[in-house]
Structure formats: C-alpha cells, structure tokens
Amino acid sequence: MFKHHSALGLATALRPVQPVTLLRPHAASRAARFFAEKFPGRSLYAVKANPSPDLLQVLWDAGISHYDVASLGEVRLVAETLPEATLCFMHPVKAEEAIAEAYFSHGVRTFSLDTIEELEKIQRATRNAADLNLLVRLRVSSDHSKLSLASKFGAQPSEVKALLMAARQAADALGICFHVGSQAMSPAAYGEAMSRVRDAIVEAAVTVDIVDVGGGFPSWYPGMEPPALETYFEIIHNAFEALPISYSAELWCEPGRALCAEYASVLVRVEKRRGSELYINDGAYGALFDAAHIGWRYPVSLVRDEASDAREMAFSFYGPTCDDLDHMAGPFMLPADVQAGDYIEVGMLGAYGCAMRTGFNGFGIEDRVIVEDEPMASLYTDIPERKRATNVITL
Numbered sequence: 001m002f003k004h005h006s007a008l009g010l011a012t013a014l015r016p017v018q019p020v021t022l023l024r025p026h027a028a029s030r031a032a033r034f035f036a037e038k039f040p041g042r043s044l045y046a047v048k049a050n051p052s053p054d055l056l057q058v059l060w061d062a063g064i065s066h067y068d069v070a071s072l073g074e075v076r077l078v079a080e081t082l083p084e085a086t087l088c089f090m091h092p093v094k095a096e097e098a099i100a101e102a103y104f105s106h107g108v109r110t111f112s113l114d115t116i117e118e119l120e121k122i123q124r125a126t127r128n129a130a131d132l133n134l135l136v137r138l139r140v141s142s143d144h145s146k147l148s149l150a151s152k153f154g155a156q157p158s159e160v161k162a163l164l165m166a167a168r169q170a171a172d173a174l175g176i177c178f179h180v181g182s183q184a185m186s187p188a189a190y191g192e193a194m195s196r197v198r199d200a201i202v203e204a205a206v207t208v209d210i211v212d213v214g215g216g217f218p219s220w221y222p223g224m225e226p227p228a229l230e231t232y233f234e235i236i237h238n239a240f241e242a243l244p245i246s247y248s249a250e251l252w253c254e255p256g257r258a259l260c261a262e263y264a265s266v267l268v269r270v271e272k273r274r275g276s277e278l279y280i281n282d283g284a285y286g287a288l289f290d291a292a293h294i295g296w297r298y299p300v301s302l303v304r305d306e307a308s309d310a311r312e313m314a315f316s317f318y319g320p321t322c323d324d325l326d327h328m329a330g331p332f333m334l335p336a337d338v339q340a341g342d343y344i345e346v347g348m349l350g351a352y353g354c355a356m357r358t359g360f361n362g363f364g365i366e367d368r369v370i371v372e373d374e375p376m377a378s379l380y381t382d383i384p385e386r387k388r389a390t391n392v393i394t395l
C-alpha cells in the first residue's frame with residue numbers, strides 16, 4: 001500500500017479522482033494499547049465496526065487477542081486473518097448452521113444468547129458440548145448513548161432468572177453481557193447497567209464467571225466531546241469489584257468504535273458547488289452512511305496548498321449517486337471560498353464509516369493510502385495545533 005505523510009501531500013501530488021481512504025495504523029495501534037493497558041479486564045474488538053484485515057492485524061499486533069464476531073462471515077474472516085485469535089460469537093440470534101460451523105470448524109467456544117430458544121439452539125448445534133462459555137445478554141437502557149441498542153436484543157428482567165439458571169446448567173463458564181448503546185456520552189451508562197447485572201445475579205443466585213460490559217465507548221465527533229475514557233474504566237472497575245461474584249470472575253469489554261474511529265478518514269473531491277451545498281465524490285452509499293441516515297457529524301478540513309483565509313460557513317454535502325437520499329445535512333464547517341476541484345478530508349471514519357461502503361451506482365471504488373500524520377481528533381493523544389485550529393475547535 002502507498003504511504004504519504006498527510007492528506008495534503010497526497011492531494012497535491014496525485015489529485016485523485018476517486019475518494020481515498022487515509023489509513024492511520026499508528027492511531028488504531030495506540031487505541032488498542034490504551035485499552036490493553038488501562039481497561040481493568042480483557043478487551044475484545046467488535047469486528048463489525050471495521051472488518052478490514054489490515055486493521056485486524058494492527059490490533060492483534062497491539063495486544064488485542066479476542067474478537068467479538070457477529071456473523072459467520074466475521075467468524076471466517078477473523079479465523080483466516082488471525083488464526084491464533086480467540087473468537088466470541090456475540091450476536092444473540094444466530095443461525096444453527098453458523099453456530100455449528102463456528103464451534104466445530106473454527107474453535108469458537110463463547111456464545112451470547114437472550115432467550116431459552118437460543119440456548120437450546122446452541123446446545124443442539126454443538127451437540128451438547130461441555131466446554132461452552134455462555135453469556136446471557138441483559139436488556140439495559142441506552143439513555144446515555146447517541147445510538148440506541150435497547151430495542152432489539154437483551155432479556156427483560158422478568159426473563160433473566162430462568163435464563164441464567166438454564167444457561168448455568170449448560171455452560172462451563174457462565175457470563176452476563178449487555179450493550180449500553182453506541183457512543184455512550186457518560187460513564188454513568190455502565191454504572192447503571194452494572195446495577196442490573198447485580199440484581200440479576202442476586203435474583204438467580206448463580207455463580208457468574210464472566211461480566212462483559214459490551215461496547216459503547218465513545219470517540220470524538222463535532223458536538224460530541226466525551227469525558228476521558230479512564231473515567232469509564234474507573235466506574236466499571238468499581239462496579240465490577242462490588243458484584244457478588246467469585247474472585248476468579250473475569251471482566252470483559254467489546255469496544256468497536258473506540259478502537260477504530262481514529263484509524264481512517266476519507267479524502268473527497270468537490271465536483272460542484274451550489275450555494276452552501278457541495279457535491280462530493282463520496283456519500284450515503286459510501287463511507288458517509290451515518291452522516292446521511294442518522295445525521296452524524298464528522299470533522300472536516302479543506303485540503304489546499306495555501307490555507308484559505310475566508311471565514312467559515314456551514315455546508316451540506318451531496319454524494320455522487322443519483323439518489324436524493326445521498327445527502328449529508330451536516331452542518332460541515334468549511335472556508336466560504338470552497339469550490340469545485342477542492343479536496344476535503346472527512347475525519348473519524350474508521351468506525352461504521354469505511355465499513356459501510358457499497359458499490360451502488362458504480363461509485364464504490366476507493367483508493368487506500370497509509371498516512372503518518374495524526375487523526376483530526378483523538379481520545380488518546382493531544383492533536384497538533386494546526387489540526388486543532390482548522391478542524392476541532394471551530395466545529
């Protein structure tokens with residue numbers, strides 16, 4: 001893969017026609033090392049956030065040995081890319097065939113579930129295996145998060161006791177897991193969810209070997225500036241220590257976004273300007289799915305040889321397809337003199353950005369280049385003044 005120092009060097013040298021994904025392996029590695037060193041337990045990477053094999057390798061090299069996979073496709077991908085990795089199949093609703101292949105062909109021993117039916121499915125598919133780690137997923141509130149995960153999965157309090165008791169019978173190791181929703185803006189989300197865990201353990205009176213606090217750890221986006229991750233870790237640690245579980249119980253987490261948001265940005269070209277609307281060459285069917293569909297805002301920066309001294313103004317984006325839905329409302333703050341032919345770097349697209357790209361309308365092609373400069377924002381390091389001035393504080 002090509003290497004460049006920064007987006008500017010690339011835009012000036014190559015004037016790329018397709019969007020270019022700018023990869024920052026050093027940023028993903030830094031995030032992984034942070035979790036490996038500071039989270040008071042084991043960190044699994046939630047592969048769905050960005051399944052790029054290059055990224056998987058970076059995370060592995062930085063100390064992430066366990067992977068949260070949610071589909072057979074992810075099981076096969078990680079097993080092939082990282083044959084030594086431990087896979088945990090954390091989707092609570094799985095095809096029986098997928099469970100069987102995961103167990104018998106790929107050595108997966110850890111499965112999540114939120115119903116008795118799923119428990120029976122896992123037992124059938126694994127022919128009543130005696131070496132299963134079974135994690136019962138509780139339904140918890142998504143109140144502190146920007147993206148709810150509270151409706152679809154998770155056993156209700158009234159169902160939990162019977163489920164924990166049944167899973168205890170079937171499991172070698174019994175766990176409890178939950179997901180507080182993605183981009184949790186307060187560590188209180190985890191404190192509150194851990195109270196649900198405590199209630200469940202007390203009511204079912206079972207021995208619990210694993211508590212998995214899921215994903216939800218935030219990253220930095222315009223208008224969403226979370227507290228330091230250490231404050232999340234502290235609340236989780238204290239709540240875990242206070243649970244009625246054995247001294248040998250393990251604490252796990254499954255970050256997706258927090259490990260890879262800083263890994264990638266995309267360099268796009270402006271093809272047309274209409275007032276405050278910029279027609280760019282990536283969009284809703286590319287890396288900007290969340291920007292279009294849920295109004296997520298990303299930091300942006302005009303990439304020009306000579307910095308513009310025009311005042312900043314709010315722009316919206318149209319993507320390249322023929323579809324009206326291919327629209328990103330933003331607002332994206334850029335110098336008022338942006339014009340067709342300019343390049344813009346859209347930052348923090350490593351999680352649920354690059355992973356969403358489709359080939360719709362023939363626009364799925366991207367180039368990928370490694371860059372050495374810092375991401376537009378970081379929860380793991382201070383960002384240089386130049387970046388802060390143009391991308392962070394002003395948004």
Ligand SMILES: Cc1ncc(COP(=O)(O)O)c(C=O)c1O
Nearest residue numbers: 046182215216217254255256257
């Ligand atoms: C079971 C599970 N774990 C982990 C994650 C990762 O969440 P996040 O990217 O918010 O950290 C998800 C995301 O949907 C999930 O469903």
